[in-house]
Amino acid sequence: MDIQPPYDATLASVAARRAIRAGGLRVPTAGLAPGFVQANLCILPAADAQEFLLFCQRNPRPCPLLACSDPGDPRLPALGADLDIRTDIPRYRIWRDGALTEEVDTLHAHWRDDLVAFLLGCSFSFEEALLAAGVPIRHIEQGCNVPMYRTTIATAPAGRFAGPMVVSMRPMRPAEAIRAVQVTSRFPAVHGAPVHLGDPAAIGIADLARPDYGDPVEIRAGEMPVFWACGVTPQSVIASAKPEFCITHAPGCMLITDLRNTSLAAL
Amino acid sequence: MDIQPPYDATLASVAARRAIRAGGLRVPTAGLAPGFVQANLCILPAADAQEFLLFCQRNPRPCPLLACSDPGDPRLPALGADLDIRTDIPRYRIWRDGALTEEVDTLHAHWRDDLVAFLLGCSFSFEEALLAAGVPIRHIEQGCNVPMYRTTIATAPAGRFAGPMVVSMRPMRPAEAIRAVQVTSRFPAVHGAPVHLGDPAAIGIADLARPDYGDPVEIRAGEMPVFWACGVTPQSVIASAKPEFCITHAPGCMLITDLRNTSLAAL
Numbered sequence: 001m002d003i004q005p006p007y008d009a010t011l012a013s014v015a016a017r018r019a020i021r022a023g024g025l026r027v028p029t030a031g032l033a034p035g036f037v038q039a040n041l042c043i044l045p046a047a048d049a050q051e052f053l054l055f056c057q058r059n060p061r062p063c064p065l066l067a068c069s070d071p072g073d074p075r076l077p078a079l080g081a082d083l084d085i086r087t088d089i090p091r092y093r094i095w096r097d098g099a100l101t102e103e104v105d106t107l108h109a110h111w112r113d114d115l116v117a118f119l120l121g122c123s124f125s126f127e128e129a130l131l132a133a134g135v136p137i138r139h140i141e142q143g144c145n146v147p148m149y150r151t152t153i154a155t156a157p158a159g160r161f162a163g164p165m166v167v168s169m170r171p172m173r174p175a176e177a178i179r180a181v182q183v184t185s186r187f188p189a190v191h192g193a194p195v196h197l198g199d200p201a202a203i204g205i206a207d208l209a210r211p212d213y214g215d216p217v218e219i220r221a222g223e224m225p226v227f228w229a230c231g232v233t234p235q236s237v238i239a240s241a242k243p244e245f246c247i248t249h250a251p252g253c254m255l256i257t258d259l260r261n262t263s264l265a266a267l
Numbered sequence: 268m269d270i271q272p273p274y275d276a277t278l279a280s281v282a283a284r285r286a287i288r289a290g291g292l293r294v295p296t297a298g299l300a301p302g303f304v305q306a307n308l309c310i311l312p313a314a315d316a317q318e319f320l321l322f323c324q325r326n327p328r329p330c331p332l333l334a335c336s337d338p339g340d341p342r343l344p345a346l347g348a349d350l351d352i353r354t355d356i357p358r359y360r361i362w363r364d365g366a367l368t369e370e371v372d373t374l375h376a377h378w379r380d381d382l383v384a385f386l387l388g389c390s391f392s393f394e395e396a397l398l399a400a401g402v403p404i405r406h407i408e409q410g411c412n413v414p415m416y417r418t419t420i421a422t423a424p425a426g427r428f429a430g431p432m433v434v435s436m437r438p439m440r441p442a443e444a445i446r447a448v449q450v451t452s453r454f455p456a457v458h459g460a461p462v463h464l465g466d467p468a469a470i471g472i473a474d475l476a477r478p479d480y481g482d483p484v485e486i487r488a489g490e491m492p493v494f495w496a497c498g499v500t501p502q503s504v505i506a507s508a509k510p511e512f513c514i515t516h517a518p519g520c521m522l523i524t525d526l527r528n529t530s531l532a533a534l
Contacts, residue, residue, distance in 0.1 A: 174463050181448040182460060193449060196441050198465055198491050224465050267534055 012036065013258045014082060020256075021087045026105060028252030029090065030124065037190075037261055038254035039066050039079070039119040040231045041089060042238060043107075043247035046071045049116035051159035055237065056118065058156035062165050062233030064121035064189050066257070072113035079257035085117045091250035098242030103250055110247065121190035122231050122254060123168060125261040126183070133183045135176050138217040145252075146170065147211035148230050152204030153195065155233065160241040167195060167227040169208065171219040177226045184228065189264045196227040203227065279303065280525045281349060287523075288354045293372060295519030296357065297391065304457075304528055305521035306333050306346065306386040307498045308356060309505060310374075310514035313338045316383035318426035322504065323385065325423035329432050329500030331388035331456050333524070339380035346524035352384045358517035365509030370517055377514065388457035389498050389521060390435060392528040393450070400450045402443050405484040412519075413437070414478035415497050419471030420462065422500065427508040434462060434494040436475065438486040444493045451495065456531045463494040470494065 013036040019025045029038055044052055049071070056063040067078040074086045086107040094102045094110060104110065123146065127137055139146045146168045153165040172180060177197055185193040196203050208225060209216050213232055219225065238246055249255065280303040286292045296305055311319055316338070323330040334345045341353045353374035361369045361377060371377065390413070394404055406413045413435045420432040439447060444464055452460040463470050475492060476483045480499055486492065505513055516522065 174465050174469065178448055178461055178464065181445055182452050185449050185452075194445055197445065198441050199489070202441065202489055222466070222469055 011258055013080065013256050016256045017080065017083065017088045020090050021084070023105065026090045029254045029256055030252060033256050035128070035260055035262070037066070037257045037259040037264060038122055038124045039257055040122050040234075041085070041092075041247070041249040041255055042118045042120065042234060043085070043115050044118070044238075044243055045112070045245055046114040046116055048241075048243045049118075052118065052161055052234075052238070055155070055158035055161035056120070056234070058158055059233070060188070061192060061195060061229035062155065062231065064191060065118060066121050066189060066259070067119045069117040071116050074107075074111065074117070076117065076119060079119060079255070079259060081258070083257070085255070086111050089249050089255050090253040093248045093250050095238075095243075095246040095248065097244055098239055107247060115247070119255060119257070120231050120234060121264070123191055123228065124254070125190040125264055126187045128261050129183050129187060129265075130180055133179060135172065135180050135183065138171050139215065142217055144215035144217065146214050147208070147216055148213035148232050149200075149205045149208075150212045150236070155237065161237050163237045163240050165195070166213065166230045166232040166236050167203070168214070168230040169211075169217075169225045169227050171217065171223040172226050173223055177224055180226055186265045186267060188266055191228050191230070194226050195229050198224050200225055278525055280347065280523050283523045284347065284350065284355045287357050288351070290372065293357045296521045296523055297519060300523050302395070302527055302529070304333070304524045304526040304531060305389055305391045306524055307389050307501070308352070308359075308514070308516040308522055309385045309387065309501055310352070310382050311385070311505075311510055312379070312512055313381040313383055315427075315508075315510045316385075319385065319428055319501075319505070322422070322425035322428035323387070323501070325425055326500070327455070328459060328462060328496035329422065329498065331458060332385060333388050333456060333526070334386045336384040338383050341374075341378065341384070343384065343386060346386060346522070346526060348525070350524070352522070353378050356516050356522050357520040360515045360517050362505075362510075362513040362515065364511055365506055374514060382514070386522055386524070387498050387501060388531070390458055390495065391521070392457040392531055393454045393495075395528050396450050396454060396532075397447055400446060402439065402447050402450065405438050406482065409484055411484065412481035414475070414483050415480035415499050416467075416472045416475075417479045417503070422504065428504050430504045430507050432462070433480065433497045433499040433503050434470070435481070435497040436478075436492045436494050438484065438490040439493050440490055444491055447493055453532045453534060455533055458495050458497070461493050462496050465491050467492055
């Protein structure tokens with residue numbers, strides 16, 4: 001099935017996807033096509049997709065679903081007219097029965113007629129809004145990945161998909177935390193408002209210096225940790241569910257869409 | 268100068284003001300005319316009013332100005348067509364050179380052609396919105412006044428009017444605090460979002476159990492203090508400035524306006 005014109009080839013997002021598709025950009029996508037929404041990818045066979053779709057519907061904070069393909073169709077017209085999910089991400093991971101089996105550059109050898117692609121909002125969008133509002137973000141300052149933690153906050157299960165919520169953490173001064181609640185509340189399609197702030201133990205986090213994913217960041221005097229529902233939650237839930245086949249993006253290698261971050265603002 | 272019809276005599280706010288004007292309601296106004304905006308009163312001579320207006324403009328969080336009268340005019344048509352500021356508040360306080368000299372039921376004996384009335388938003392409006400959103404408010408549960416504290420947060424001075432911000436405090440669980448930021452952010456005309464949450468010492472509060480105004484409230488395990496700019500700030504600033512003459516409402520005896528709380532929502 002071929003991708004059809006017309007589409008706006010002048011968009012930075014289109015240019016970035018074409019460069020990725022041509023094989024020239026096998027790199028993490030942070031900083032590419034600024035202002036455009038980037039998305040987490042999860043691909044499941046149709047047999048599992050129904051339950052996972054229900055899981056996303058029941059857990060919109062950690063699983064903000066931007067688009068879901070038709071079975072076997074690699075296109076996602078809601079996210080870009082010329083988009084092909086088999087080629088437009090720099091690097092993919094292939095999982096079998098819950099175990100990572102390989103990393104690949106395209107999905108041509110793995111595509112099946114029953115595969116359904118889920119694209120989930122990611123925190124890049126709200127971080128852009130935070131920076132624009134003058135709220136500093138520590139892991140960006142430190143040039144590392146955001147620290148992420150498994151919590152005691154339960155997700156709402158859907159069949160085999162169940163498990164604890166994973167959160168990302170950004171340390172802030174209290175006035176910045178208040179501003180961050182305001183700014184990120186405008187973006188429910190990309191995790192929305194924080195789920196917690198203050199005492200990490202209240203959500204089952206024993207040691208902020210030892211994140212379960214990502215890198216630890218400095219927490220300065222007078223700062224409090226602020227926690228958002230994280231897109232690693234669905235990855236963690238899928239890993240536990242051990243579907244026979246699954247494809248995800250490689251860490252940091254997101255799908256660049258034609259949606260603008262500003263278009264996701266609820267108001 | 269007489270108050271002119273027409274006005275909507277069917278409003279609960281009009282009925283409450285008429286009862287107060289007739290002398291039948293010399294009581295605190297909390298709970299009267301639910302849904303209508305209540306306001307703090309400060310009356311100053313025109314010579315001081317100019318500077319105080321500037322102070323309000325520079326400090327909208329503690330001094331959210333809903334209306335300001337013309338000199339000598341006891342009417343406030345923006346807040347109610349039949350409103351007379353000399354009679355429509357249950358009890359007034361008269362201050363001379365910064366000292367409280369008497370409490371009175373009407374201002375007929377004190378009114379002057381150079382007096383300017385300032386009406387400032389009060390937290391009753393956003394507390395109604397918090398309760399409607401399911402966020403419990405401890406001092407309402409306990410049936411006492413909200414605890415208020417002088418802080419080390421400086422206000423922006425205007426001439427003689429200067430001094431520290433006074434804040435009110437409501438203890439909440441973190442998820443409630445996040446919801447409270449969202450809900451109160453919609454109401455910039457009545458103090459808006461919190462100015463601080465968490466560590467009281469960060470804003471110069473040594474002991475939450477000993478408020479500077481109001482009553483202490485219980486803070487339960489897992490709760491954090493959440494602080495809003497408070498309408499006691501202008502009263503405190505005026506007391507320091509010691510104007511030759513000033514009139515305020517007696518504590519808890521507010522002006523009931525015809526504005527609906529919902530009309531103050533910014534979005």
